[in-house]
Amino acid sequence: MLDTQLKNQLDSYLKNIVSPIEISVSSDASPKGQELTELANEISQLSPHISLQQVQATRSPSLGIGAQGQSPRIHFAGVPLGHEFTSLVLALLQSGGHPSKVAPELQQQVRELKGEYHFETYISLSCQNCPDVVQALNLMATLNSNISHVMIDGALFQEEVNARQVMAVPAVYLNGEHFGQGRMSLQEIINKLDTGAEQRQTEHLNKQAPFDVLVVGGGPAGVAAAIYAARKGIRTALVAERFGGQVQDTMGIENFISVPYTEGPKLVANLEQHVKDYGVEIITHQRVTDIRANNDNAGLLVPLASGATLKSRSVIVAPGARWRELNVPGEQDYRNKGVAYCPHCDGPFYKGKRVAVVGGGNSGIEAAIDLAGIVEHVTVLEFAEHLRADEVLQRKAKSLPNIDIITQAQTREVVGDGNKVSGINYIDRASGEQQYLAVAGIFVQIGLVPNTEFLQGSAIELSPFGEVIIDAKGSTAIPGVFAAGDATTVPYKQIVIAMGAGATAALSAFDYLIRS
Incomplete structure (x- = not known):
């Protein structure tokens, strides 16, 4: 599963483990379940300090990481590859006694936190903001026995995502209640928990x-x-x-x-x-x-x-x-409920759905091209008569069958059902007529x-x-x-x-x- 170069890198990292750890795998017959089992087996074979056991967890496929003989406090629900592979490696090292580079005073703050903290973080593997949050919460779980954390790949656990109406990542829950949205550093998380910090x-x-x-x-x-x-x-x-x-x-x-x-x-x-x-x-x-x-x-x-x-x-x-905002009715009401600003982070949540990208500059057309590989259909809405993106990007976007481009479109309102986006109202500046576009997501890319x-x-x-x-x-x-x-x-x-x-x-x- 891991190529030779990645195995060699991982092998050198795992040499820093100083105390035995155990990987607990909860698998199933799905392709992702088999992929996770294969990944866990390959990792366990790279270090004599790592043992492997099969368990039945609440979420499958998933794996837990912890010191040998202890219940794991770090879990990955899904296959932690992509941007989360580094999170997996750090969890292995820190659970195995390798010291973190985080400032000692921050680590001490975590150790001194009182109470029970059970964190859940919904992520997408293409999100570059998510690993910071996952790694911070994983480290907290290694430092304080009253803290646990599970990373949840939203693409694999759609029922949970739908039940909690997660439409943007990272989305963090603490003891079952929504705790935070978007990128958060360790310091920010600690400050929310430690009121005197x-x-x-x-x-x-x-x-x-x-x-x-x-x-x-x-x-x-x-x-x-x-x-x-x-x-x-x-x-x-x-x-x-x-x-x-x-x-x-x-x-x-x-x-x-x-x-x-x-x-x-x-x-x-x-x-x-x-x-x-x-x-x-x-x-x-x-x-x-x-x-x-x-x-x-x-x-x-x-x-x-x-x-x-x-x-x-x-x-x-x-x-x-x-990022510049649309400043139209409904935008703030549906922020993170269908209105998004990062296609790389939130695009996977719209798989098989129709979305709009507002903005025809480089960032807007790049977003449309990226989203076209995930969603059913992308409509680009550009205010001006012509796109402003580089010609090479325009040619690429126009070559894709599931991208439509509408120019002279003035966005007027984000429309939703109270819980999530259902569409967008815009004015056709050429005719003056109001138009409605039914979409599940709106990605805003109109400059800075x-x-x-x-x-x-x-x-x-x-x-x-x-x-x-x-x-x-x-x-x-x-x-x-x-x-x-x-x-x-x-x-x-x-x-x-x-x-x-x-x-x-x-x-x-x-x-x-x-x-x-």
Whole structure:
């Protein structure tokens, strides 16, 4: 089942197991059941520390992983391949005593959690956001005997998915109740369980001495800025709601120079390691609410939504952008109930169904092409008279028999039955007539909007589109404040451009510091 190269890699990983573990397999006669049995057998043969037993679990096919002689607290309902293969490998290593690279203080927080926590996470194997959640909850289960977790492949357990009306992943349940939706880090999960964690972090941040450079944003621009600043030997920190920004949600990246192909999560992992190598203080899960002058001392104040306030001699603003929403009736009502923004993550839940993609740019047409291999039919709705996607993408989409393209379509309303999407209303701009399209899912791909709401009303000048206005050096209207990336007036929004802009802003900040 596993090819030779993958077996060799897995064999080298499993050598890190230091204590015996047991894989409990609950199989059935289905093809997936046989596939899971074969996978478990191959894994058990690669290490003398792994034993195998057959069991009858609530869900089949599934496998449990735990220390030998103990009931497993980690389960995979389905075959953990695709994006979840790494989750399986880490579960084996951590259950076998190999230490996690997660910060020791976070691990200690997990160990100290009181109460019983039984997590269930519905995933799709094509979802690049799901492994972060699965791996975080699996680690928690290895650290605390009162925590258990099961990953559930929604494609295999459709009855559960339908009963719980899961239409977007990852979807996390705790003790039978909905706990969270979408990407969540270990820190975010702990903060929801440990009610005193946020207050302790706020107190810690308020005690921080002023930084030389504080970068706001954890995407490519912010990371490049932090690295270039740290290389100058000055005290640097990076604050962001989540590390990686929009790149975390990007599937294939083929235009990053010298790297023919990579994926967003992989690139983000490399960025994080690179910035850590320079000793930059990374402050995540914190939302900046303002940037203003420090009236008591020289420098700037950066208040956070948690109540903490950071101080710095200079600031680089690089908050990036997010998916633009339709802003029509019904969109928020049916978000994650048929309205989706990530075709790679949520596409498998619409297998055999009819869906719409709103947007005819590169992202919209790429989404339509990807979805065409999964769903029954895709209809692309584009506002303009012509598609804006690259010609090569247009030719591919038009060659597929289950893709229709409608131009001059103005989306007016998302329609549903109260529980899930049933269709979309749009205006035919050529005739002025209202049209109805019956679909089970709507994938919104209409571009990006800058994350600059926190700067509204500040002295930092914004364009009519909400972008931070900068000059050629990345300077803003406030001395000591610089900006870079997709949230600025830079004309093209690309990863490689954002990185270059981040480097420019950092060099400008350093020049500002040595001159003042």
